[in-house]
Amino acid sequence: MKTLIVHAHPEPRSLNGALKDLAVTTLRKAGHEVRVSDLYAMGWNAVVDAGDFGSSASSPLLAVADSGRAFDTGTLAPDIRAEQEKLLWADTIIFQFPLWWYTMPAILKGWFDRVFTYHFAYGVGEHSDVKYGERFGEGTLMGRRGLLSVTVGGRESHYAPRGINGPIDDLLFPIQHGILYYPGIDVLPPFVVYNADRIDDEGFPDVAKAWEQRLLTLESAEPIPFRRQNFGDYEIPALELKEGLEPAGRSGFGLHLWS
Amino acid sequence: MKTLIVHAHPEPRSLNGALKDLAVTTLRKAGHEVRVSDLYAMGWNAVVDAGDFGSSASSPLLAVADSGRAFDTGTLAPDIRAEQEKLLWADTIIFQFPLWWYTMPAILKGWFDRVFTYHFAYGVGEHSDVKYGERFGEGTLMGRRGLLSVTVGGRESHYAPRGINGPIDDLLFPIQHGILYYPGIDVLPPFVVYNADRIDDEGFPDVAKAWEQRLLTLESAEPIPFRRQNFGDYEIPALELKEGLEPAGRSGFGLHLWS
Numbered sequence: 481m482k483t484l485i486v487h488a489h490p491e492p493r494s495l496n497g498a499l500k501d502l503a504v505t506t507l508r509k510a511g512h513e514v515r516v517s518d519l520y521a522m523g524w525n526a527v528v529d530a531g532d533f534g535s536s537a538s539s540p541l542l543a544v545a546d547s548g549r550a551f552d553t554g555t556l557a558p559d560i561r562a563e564q565e566k567l568l569w570a571d572t573i574i575f576q577f578p579l580w581w582y583t584m585p586a587i588l589k590g591w592f593d594r595v596f597t598y599h600f601a602y603g604v605g606e607h608s609d610v611k612y613g614e615r616f617g618e619g620t621l622m623g624r625r626g627l628l629s630v631t632v633g634g635r636e637s638h639y640a641p642r643g644i645n646g647p648i649d650d651l652l653f654p655i656q657h658g659i660l661y662y663p664g665i666d667v668l669p670p671f672v673v674y675n676a677d678r679i680d681d682e683g684f685p686d687v688a689k690a691w692e693q694r695l696l697t698l699e700s701a702e703p704i705p706f707r708r709q710n711f712g713d714y715e716i717p718a719l720e721l722k723e724g725l726e727p728a729g730r731s732g733f734g735l736h737l738w739s
Numbered sequence: 740m741k742t743l744i745v746h747a748h749p750e751p752r753s754l755n756g757a758l759k760d761l762a763v764t765t766l767r768k769a770g771h772e773v774r775v776s777d778l779y780a781m782g783w784n785a786v787v788d789a790g791d792f793g794s795s796a797s798s799p800l801l802a803v804a805d806s807g808r809a810f811d812t813g814t815l816a817p818d819i820r821a822e823q824e825k826l827l828w829a830d831t832i833i834f835q836f837p838l839w840w841y842t843m844p845a846i847l848k849g850w851f852d853r854v855f856t857y858h859f860a861y862g863v864g865e866h867s868d869v870k871y872g873e874r875f876g877e878g879t880l881m882g883r884r885g886l887l888s889v890t891v892g893g894r895e896s897h898y899a900p901r902g903i904n905g906p907i908d909d910l911l912f913p914i915q916h917g918i919l920y921y922p923g924i925d926v927l928p929p930f931v932v933y934n935a936d937r938i939d940d941e942g943f944p945d946v947a948k949a950w951e952q953r954l955l956t957l958e959s960a961e962p963i964p965f966r967r968q969n970f971g972d973y974e975i976p977a978l979e980l981k982e983g984l985e986p987a988g989r990s991g992f993g994l995h996l997w998s
Contacts, residue, residue, distance in 0.1 A: 490788050493799040526785045526845040529749045540752040544892070544936065582917035583842060586785040586852050590845030616903060633803070635976070642979040644875060644968060646912060646992045654910055658841035677803065709903060717894070720901040732991045733905045 481512040481699060484570035488519045488577040488588035495631055495676055495684075500576045502688055503629070506695045515566055519587045525559065526590025532557050548598030556597065563595040572698055573626045573665065578676065579633070582651050592659055601663040612716050615662050617708030622664030625698065628652060629691070631676035639674070648672060653733040657706055666703035705739045713738070740771040740958060743829035747778045747836040747847035754890055754935055754943075759835045761947055762888070765954045774825055778846045784818065785849025791816050807857030815856065822854040831957055832885045832924065837935065838892070841910050851918055860922040871975050874921050876967030881923030884957065887911060888950070890935035898933070907931060912992040916965055925962035964998045972997070 485503055489496035500516070507514050517524075530537040534557065536550035550556045556564075567573065577584050596602065601621070605614030614620075630652070632639065639648040648670070656667045671694050673679065673687055694701075707713045713725055726735050744762055748755035759775070766773050776783075789796040793816065795809035809815045815823075826832065836843050855861070860880070864873030873879075889911070891898065898907040907929075915926045930953050932938065932946055953960075966972045972984055985994050 490786075490802065491800040520786075520788070526849060527749075527779075528839075528844065529779070541750040543749065580787075581848075581851050581855065582913040583848070585787065586845045586849030589840075589842070589848050590785060592840050593845050596840065635978075637977040637979055640979055641990070642994060644973055644978040644980070644995065645917060646995070650909065650991050651913055651917075653905060654841040654913075658904060658910075714903055718896040719894075719903040720896055720899060721903070729988070729990075731900070731988075732909050732993070734991070735901060736903065736905070 481507070481572055482570050483507055483512055483514050483572040483574060483698075484566050485514065485516045485574045485576060486519065486588065486591060487516060488575075488585050488591075490520050492521075495673070495679055495687075496576055496578055498684065499629055499631075499673075499687075499691055502691055503574060503576070503695055506692050510696060515569070517563060517566065517591075519591060522559075524587055524591060525594070526587045528590070528593050532560060532594055544598050544603070548603055551597045551599040557594075560594050560597070563591065564597075564600055567595070567621060567624075571624055573624060574629055575627070576629045578631045579651075582645065584655065596659070596663065604663070607717070610716060611710045612714075612719060614664070615709060616657075616706065617661070617664065618710065619662065619664030624665050625668055625703065626656075626660045626665040627668045627694075627698065628655065628670040630670055631673045633677050634674065636674040639672075650733050656704060657733070657736060661704075661706050667706070668698065668701045668703055705737050707736050707738045740766070740831055741829050742766055742771055742773050742831040742833060742957075743825050744773065744775045744833045744835060745778065745847065745850060746775060747834075747844050747850075749779050751780075754932070754938055754946075755835055755837055757943065758888055758890075758932075758946075758950055761950055762833060762835070762954055765951050769955060774828070776822060776825065776850075778850060781818075783846055783850060784853070785846045787849070787852050791819060791853055803857050803862070807862055810856045810858040816853075819853050819856070822850065823856075823859055826854070826880060826883075830883055832883060833888055834885070835888045837890045838910075841904065843914065855918070855922065863922070866976070869975060870969045871973075871978060873923070874968060875916075875965065876920070876923065877969065878921065878923030883924050884927055884962065885915075885919045885924040886927045886953075886957065887914065887929040889929055890932045892936050893933065895933040898931075909992050915963060916992070916995060920963075920965050926965070927957065927960045927962055964996050966995050966997045 487500045504514050530541050533546040533550040534555035536546050536555045538546050577588050637643055638645050641647050660667050721735050746759045763773050789800050792805040792809040793814035795805050795814045797805050836847050896902055897904050900906050919926050980994050
């Protein structure tokens with residue numbers, strides 16, 4: 481297994497830092513190759529601008545078209561190219577981050593904004609009567625597995641089906657489905673640690689044990705059963721789920737899981 | 740009306756730039772005061788780190804506690820303090836941005852990560868048997884109105900109730916409810932422009948007309964009816980919605996609207 485860990489926390493001596501370190505040692509000890517993109521340590525630039533596209537930047541700037549041309553001609557900024565190469569090298573990708581304001585920290589969003597360019601992560605494949613690009617089940621990163629490892633300050637009940645923040649699966653859907661599954665990554669169920677600010681030295685061993693167990697079963701775990709776009713479930717090009725396919729009472733984001 | 744526009748797009752000559760400019764001129768012409776935080780033009784730093792907290796930064800860094808202490812003692816970085824002052828000045832806040840990977844660009848996420856500090860936007864008010872802090876209907880920014888103005892590359896059907904991306908209201912829920920309503924902002928229905936990449940000089944006047952109409956009715960528009968946290972709808976401290984309060988068949992994020 482070749483695992484890329486994308487890590488987004490400002491403090492190495494944090495719970496997130498400890499979970500990242502544990503992933504590195506656990507996977508290496510099990511004989512796997514591991515690379516880490518520690519975004520804070522790298523001083524990762526989080527902001528898309530003309531500098532990303534080198535000589536392919538147009539004026540006015542067109543982020544979609546310019547990023548596609550820069551990808552095609554190899555003129556993307558070197559830091560972006562390096563991350564794309566790591567993604568192509570990896571068969572498994574772990575994202576380690578704290579939930580800040582119900583989603584990822586800006587530095588990680590800026591990693592996706594800059595690295596997931598046109599012609600690499602989107603704008604791939606043909607559009608026809610039966611196909612709307614290669615995405616949601618197909619795409620550049622097809623065959624890879626992805627996993628979110630997330631720490632959350634609040635209690636688990638606040639993220640339960642009736643919890644005030646909304647269900648954790650729905651909060652993570654735009655990341656798991658909209659970002660990871662879009663270019664073809666199979667997404668494993670997330671590893672979520674609640675009450676993260678209250679986990680001390682005494683509480684850490686239980687968290688560590690659960691995380692190690694997840695890490696050692698990455699190859700056998702079943703991905704979230706997101707529906708594939710181009711295989712009959714959706715009207716094309718409207719991309720609305722065909723009537724009657726969903727389990728009774730299912731609505732919202734949950735429509736896009738086939739079981 | 741005192742309106743703050745927070746604008747997040749790298750290209751001034753873009754649809755987002757035009758919508759921001761139109762908001763400024765339309766509101767000023769109607770006699771309102773307008774201030775703009777143009778994040779790209781300001782070179783906004785999107786990344787939370789120890790520099791945010793000045794002499795209040797601890798080692799190891801504790802982003803929650805340190806930001807609260809820095810807020811209390813006036814040692815937050817000057818760029819953060821300036822944005823907090825603008826928020827307190829405003830009675831209406833407009834966020835202008837393109838939907839990138841189903842949420843806001845990193846530079847805007849980094850504005851929330853850095854400006855919405857502990858003791859300012861969260862960690863406000865007492866916790867007791869009947870109250871779980873002042874949030875979701877109470878808080879520092881109570882009495883203000885907020886509005887997302889969002890451009891979207893895809894077709895409207897892709898964001899419809901059965902659309903493959905998920906319903907637009909659900910995609911925006913973590914921002915509208917989780918970020919804006921949390922510190923007390925009343926959130927107006929979003930202004931969403933679909934097929935944004937295909938809007939040319941010929942198509943722009945229709946979009947502009949719809950946007951002007953929304954701008955001139957900001958004071959009378961009805962906010963999204965999110966439920967208040969501390970007024971009987973939720974179990975405390977579990978913060979789960981009490982049984983039977985929701986309209987039949989309602990689930991997920993939709994539970995947290997009272998009508």
